[in-house]
Amino acid sequence: MATISQQISEWQEKHSLQWRLAARARLFCSDHYHVSPDRVKFLEFMPVSQAKGREFDSCIAFCLFDLPQNGGRMEAYTKWYTQLTRARSRLLIVTTEAQLAQMGEEIFENLTITKGEKTVNAVERLNYQNPKEVTDALGWITELTSSLDTSATGRQGLREIILEGALQSDPILYYDLYYVLKSYDISSQETMAIEADIVNLLFNNAELQAPLKAYFEQPEVEEVPRLQTLIYRCLGQSWQAAEIAQSRKQSDPGTYQEVMAGIQQDLQHRHLPLEADRLARFYGLETSTNKFDNASWFKTSDKLIPLLKNWTEEQLKVG
Structure with a gap:
C-alpha cells in the first residue's frame, strides 16, 4: 500500500497523480449527484455503487438515512x-434530524x-449551526494521510483519470x-498505450507548446527522464526524446526499449516511415520496414545534401 505525504507544494498537488487518486476523504453520495472536483478541495465525490468492496482512511456519508417513500x-x-x-479510521456522517429519526438515533x-x-464514546454529535464545530469536523476528516488503493477495483478508471488531466x-x-x-x-504494454494516447491528444497543437515546454522548468520533471521523453514526443521532437532515452540505455534498458519503440510508433502514426527507420538505424535498432532501400540511402546521404544544394543554386540562377 503506497502512501502520499501531505507536505507538497501547490504545483505538486495539482500535478501529482498520487494526490489525485488518494483524495484524503471520500464523500459518498447518490449515483446521480455530480460536482466539479475543483470546487471542493481534499474531497472526492464517489457514488455509493463505486465504493463496494473498497476501503479508505477517511469517509463522509452524505444523506445517509434518506429512505425512499x-x-x-x-x-x-x-x-x-x-x-x-x-x-x-474516520467517518463523518452528514444527515438531518428527520433522516436520523428514521434510522433510529439510539444505534449510535x-x-x-x-x-x-x-x-x-466513539461517536460525537456536532451542531451544524456552530461554524467552529463544522470547521473542526472538516479539518478532522481531511487531516489523515491517505494511501493508494492498488487493488483491482482501485485500478478501475485509472487510465481515464490520466487522460482527463491531459x-x-x-x-x-x-x-x-x-x-x-x-x-x-500496470504492464509495459498498457504503459506504452497510455503514453501513445497522451501523445495523440497533445501533438500538433500550437497553443500547447508553451505550457508543455514549461514542464522542463520543474525540478520534479528533471528527475524523471521518461516523462521528459513523453513531453518531447508531445512536442513532436522525436530526436530529442530519443537522445534522453539513449542516456538511460545502460541503467534502464527495458525502459529504453519501450520509449524508443514508442517514438518509432509516433513517426509511423504520422506517416513518416523513413524518419522512423532513420532514427532506428542511427541508434542501432530494428527497423520497421523493408519497403525502401534504406542502406543505399544512408550510403549516399553524405553526397546527396551538397548535390541538392548545388541543384537548388543552379535553379535559382536560371530563375
Whole structure:
C-alpha cells in the first residue's frame, strides 16, 4: 500500500497523480449527484455503487438515512451498510434530524472505544449551526494521510483519470505518473498505450507548446527522464526524446526499449516511415520496414545534401 505525504507544494498537488487518486476523504453520495472536483478541495465525490468492496482512511456519508417513500428499503439498508463500513479510521456522517429519526438515533449511543485506560464514546454529535464545530469536523476528516488503493477495483478508471488531466486546457502531465503505474502493477504494454494516447491528444497543437515546454522548468520533471521523453514526443521532437532515452540505455534498458519503440510508433502514426527507420538505424535498432532501400540511402546521404544544394543554386540562377 503506497502512501502520499501531505507536505507538497501547490504545483505538486495539482500535478501529482498520487494526490489525485488518494483524495484524503471520500464523500459518498447518490449515483446521480455530480460536482466539479475543483470546487471542493481534499474531497472526492464517489457514488455509493463505486465504493463496494473498497476501503479508505477517511469517509463522509452524505444523506445517509434518506429512505425512499415508496419501497426500496432493502436497497437503502444496503447502501447504509456500504457507507458505514468503508472507513478504516474516520467517518463523518452528514444527515438531518428527520433522516436520523428514521434510522433510529439510539444505534449510535452505545458505541465506545478504549483510549489507554479510558472508555469513551466513539461517536460525537456536532451542531451544524456552530461554524467552529463544522470547521473542526472538516479539518478532522481531511487531516489523515491517505494511501493508494492498488487493488483491482482501485485500478478501475485509472487510465481515464490520466487522460482527463491531459485533456485540460492547461494540460496536466503527472510528474509521478510512472511511479503510480508501477505501484498499480500496470504492464509495459498498457504503459506504452497510455503514453501513445497522451501523445495523440497533445501533438500538433500550437497553443500547447508553451505550457508543455514549461514542464522542463520543474525540478520534479528533471528527475524523471521518461516523462521528459513523453513531453518531447508531445512536442513532436522525436530526436530529442530519443537522445534522453539513449542516456538511460545502460541503467534502464527495458525502459529504453519501450520509449524508443514508442517514438518509432509516433513517426509511423504520422506517416513518416523513413524518419522512423532513420532514427532506428542511427541508434542501432530494428527497423520497421523493408519497403525502401534504406542502406543505399544512408550510403549516399553524405553526397546527396551538397548535390541538392548545388541543384537548388543552379535553379535559382536560371530563375
